[in-house]
Amino acid sequence: MTPLDQMLLWFELYSLQERYISVLDNDQLEAWPELFTADGHYEIVPKENADAGLPMGIIYCNNQGMMRDRILSTREANLYEPQTYRHLVSGLIITPADQGMVKMSANYVVIRTNQEGDSIIYQAGRYEDQVINTAEGWRYRSKRAIYDTLRVPTLMAIPV
Amino acid sequence: MGHHDLHQAELPPLAIQFPRSDGSRVPYEVFSSPAIYEREQERIYRGPTWNFVALDVEISQPGDFKSTYVGDTPVVVTRTPDGSLAAWVNRCAHRGAKLCTLPRGNATSHACLYHQWNFDSRGNLTGIPFRRGQKQMAGMPPDFDMKAHGLQKLRVDSYGGLIFASFSDTVAALPDYIGNEMRPWIDRIMHKPIVYLGCTRQFVNANWKLYFENVKDPYHASLLHLFHTTFNILRVGMKARSLPDAGHGLHSIITATRIEDDNSSAAYTAQDIRSMNEGFHLEDESVLGYVHEYEEATTNHIQSIFPQLVLQQIHNSLVARQLLPKAPDQFELVFHFFGYADDTPELRELRIKQANLVGPAGYISMEDGYATELVQRGSLREGKSSSVLDMGLSQPDQQDTLITESLIRRFWTGYQALMAL
Numbered sequence: 027m028t029p030l031d032q033m034l035l036w037f038e039l040y041s042l043q044e045r046y047i048s049v050l051d052n053d054q055l056e057a058w059p060e061l062f063t064a065d066g067h068y069e070i071v072p073k074e075n076a077d078a079g080l081p082m083g084i085i086y087c088n089n090q091g092m093m094r095d096r097i098l099s100t101r102e103a104n105l106y107e108p109q110t111y112r113h114l115v116s117g118l119i120i121t122p123a124d125q126g127m128v129k130m131s132a133n134y135v136v137i138r139t140n141q142e143g144d145s146i147i148y149q150a151g152r153y154e155d156q157v158i159n160t161a162e163g164w165r166y167r168s169k170r171a172i173y174d175t176l177r178v179p180t181l182m183a184i185p186v
Numbered sequence: 187m188g189h190h191d192l193h194q195a196e197l198p199p200l201a202i203q204f205p206r207s208d209g210s211r212v213p214y215e216v217f218s219s220p221a222i223y224e225r226e227q228e229r230i231y232r233g234p235t236w237n238f239v240a241l242d243v244e245i246s247q248p249g250d251f252k253s254t255y256v257g258d259t260p261v262v263v264t265r266t267p268d269g270s271l272a273a274w275v276n277r278c279a280h281r282g283a284k285l286c287t288l289p290r291g292n293a294t295s296h297a298c299l300y301h302q303w304n305f306d307s308r309g310n311l312t313g314i315p316f317r318r319g320q321k322q323m324a325g326m327p328p329d330f331d332m333k334a335h336g337l338q339k340l341r342v343d344s345y346g347g348l349i350f351a352s353f354s355d356t357v358a359a360l361p362d363y364i365g366n367e368m369r370p371w372i373d374r375i376m377h378k379p380i381v382y383l384g385c386t387r388q389f390v391n392a393n394w395k396l397y398f399e400n401v402k403d404p405y406h407a408s409l410l411h412l413f414h415t416t417f418n419i420l421r422v423g424m425k426a427r428s429l430p431d432a433g434h435g436l437h438s439i440i441t442a443t444r445i446e447d448d449n450s451s452a453a454y455t456a457q458d459i460r461s462m463n464e465g466f467h468l469e470d471e472s473v474l475g476y477v478h479e480y481e482e483a484t485t486n487h488i489q490s491i492f493p494q495l496v497l498q499q500i501h502n503s504l505v506a507r508q509l510l511p512k513a514p515d516q517f518e519l520v521f522h523f524f525g526y527a528d529d530t531p532e533l534r535e536l537r538i539k540q541a542n543l544v545g546p547a548g549y550i551s552m553e554d555g556y557a558t559e560l561v562q563r564g565s566l567r568e569g570k571s572s573s574v575l576d577m578g579l580s581q582p583d584q585q586d587t588l589i590t591e592s593l594i595r596r597f598w599t600g601y602q603a604l605m606a607l
Binding site for chain 1: 342468556
C-alpha cells in the first residue's frame with residue numbers, strides 16, 4: 027500500500043467514524059445499526075472488565091437485529107430524561123489486517139446535556155473496532171466501546 | 187430474629203416524625219437530612235448488621251484482596267495465606283492515610299505509601315521502618331506495642347459464596363442474621379460453584395433508601411419498566427411472592443414465576459422464548475430466553491439482604507448488587523455478574539446477552555435510577571410531607587401478590603427501630 031493509499035484509507039475510515047458519531051449526536055438513531063454488518067457486534071464494557079479479561083458490560087449486541095431492538099426500545103419503551111450527546115473523537119489509528127479487514131482504535135469523550143441545559147462529561151473511553159468494506163461501503167463488523175468512566179451516571183439510554 | 191437483636195443504646199430523638207407506626211407514611215426528609223445520613227453510618231453500617239462486600243470467587247486465592255466499602259467507610263477484604271477471610275478499615279494505623287490504593291490485586295503484605303508501615307493480609311502491623319532508630323537517632327519508644335497498632339478489623343464471614351463484613355461485636359452470626367426465611371432463597375441461587383464475570387457500576391443522585399424501596403416494590407415493575415408491556419413479556423397471573431424476613435423485616439424476597447399451564451409443551455422447557463402479540467416485537471428474542479436451572483421456573487428473583495445486598499436472578503442473568511451510600515443524595519450500585527462453573531458455552535453467552543436487561547442500560551432496569559432521582563428532586567423542599575404506601579394495606583399478610591407495598595412498610599418499621607426514630 028502506497029503512502030497515498032494509506033492516507034485515502036485513513037480518510038475513508040475517519041469519515042465512517044464521523045458518520046457514526048453524527049447519527050448518535052443528532053437523533054438519527056435508526057441509522058446507527060446500518061453502520062454495522064448484519065452479523066456485526068457492538069458492546070460497551072468498562073475498562074476494569076476489559077483489562078481483567080472479564081466479559082460483562084452494559085450493552086451487548088451480536089447482530090444488527092439486536093441493535094435495531096435497542097433503538098426500538100429506546101424510542102418506544104424506556105423512560106429517561108431527554109438528552110443530547112456530543113462525541114469528541116480523537117487519535118484514530120488504523121491497522122490493516124487480513125482479508126480486507128481493518129482494525130481501528132480511537133479515543134472518545136461523550137458530553138451529555140439534559141433538558142435543563144446542564145452538560146456533564148458523561149463518558150470517556152476508547153473504541154476498538156473492526157471494519158470491512160462492503161457493497162454499501164465501510165461497515166463495522168465489531169465495535170467495542172471500552173469506557174474509563176466506570177461509574178455510569180444515572181443510566182445509559184443511547185449507545186455511545 | 188426479633189427487634190431486640192438489633193437493639194442499641196438509646197439516642198436523643200431527631201426532630202423527624204413518622205406520622206404512622208405501620209411504615210405507610212415516610213417523611214421525605216429521611217432522604218435528604220445530613221443528620222439522618224450520619225446516624226445511618228453509625229447505627230446501620232457500623233451497627234449490628236452484616237454488609238455484603240464481595241463474592242468469594244473474587245478473592246479466591248491466598249493474598250487476593252478487594253477494596254470496597256461498608257457504608258461510606260473504605261474497607262479492604264482479603265483472602266489470608268491460610269485461606270480464611272479478613273477485612274479491615276482502609277486507613278493506616280500510623281497517620282491515617284488510605285493504605286491500599288488498588289481496587290483489587292494479590293499481596294501478602296500491604297505497605298502504606300506515606301512511611302511504609304507494613305501490615306499483613308489480616309491487618310496486623312508487621313513492620314515499621316527505622317523502628318529501632320539508626321546510629322544515634324532514636325526510633326520508636328522501646329515499649330511500643332506492635333500488636334496494639336494493627337488496622338481496625340471487621341468481622342467477616344461468607345454464606346453461600348457471598349462475603350459480608352460487620353463492625354459489630356454483638357450482631358448475630360451471619361446465617362442467623364440472614365434468617366430462616368431468606369436463607370433458602372440464597373441457597374436457591376448459590377447452590378453450586380459460581381464464576382465471576384465482571385462488574386458494572388451506576389452512580390445515582392438520590393438517597394440509598396429510595397433504591398431499597400425500589401427493590402421491595404413489585405408494584406412498579408410493569409408500570410415503570412414499559413419494556414415489559416411494550417414487548418408483551420409480563421404475563422398476567424404469574425405466580426408471585428412478596429416475602430419479608432420474620433424479624434425486623436429489613437430483608438425481603440420478591441419472585442415471579444411462570445405458571446406451568448402456560449407451558450403445556452414439554453419441549454418448551456429447554457429454551458423458551460416468549461411469543462409476541464401484535465404491535466412491537468423484538469427481532470432477536472433470544473435476549474428474553476430462559477433456560478431452566480432451578481426447581482421452580484422463576485424468572486424474577488429480587489432479594490434484598492439489608493443493608494448492602496440485592497441478589498438477583500432475572501431469567502438467566504445472575505447478579506449480586508452492592509448498594510453503597512455516598513452522601514444523603516448519592517448512592518452507587520455495583521453489579522457483580524456471575525455464572526455457574528458448569529455453564530455450557532451457550533448458557534454463558536445467554537448470560538452475557540441478558541446483561542442487556544439489567545444495570546444502568548438495562549431494558550427493565552434503567553428507569554430505576556432515574557425514578558429515584560425524580561423522588562429526590564421532587565421531595566427536596568417537602569421534608570415534612572410524607573409518601574403514601576397504602577397498596578395492599580388492608581391485607582397486610584398477603585404474600586402471593588405483586589400489587590403490594592407491604593415489603594416497603596416492613597422496611598420502614600425495621601428502619602425506625604434500628605435508627606431509634
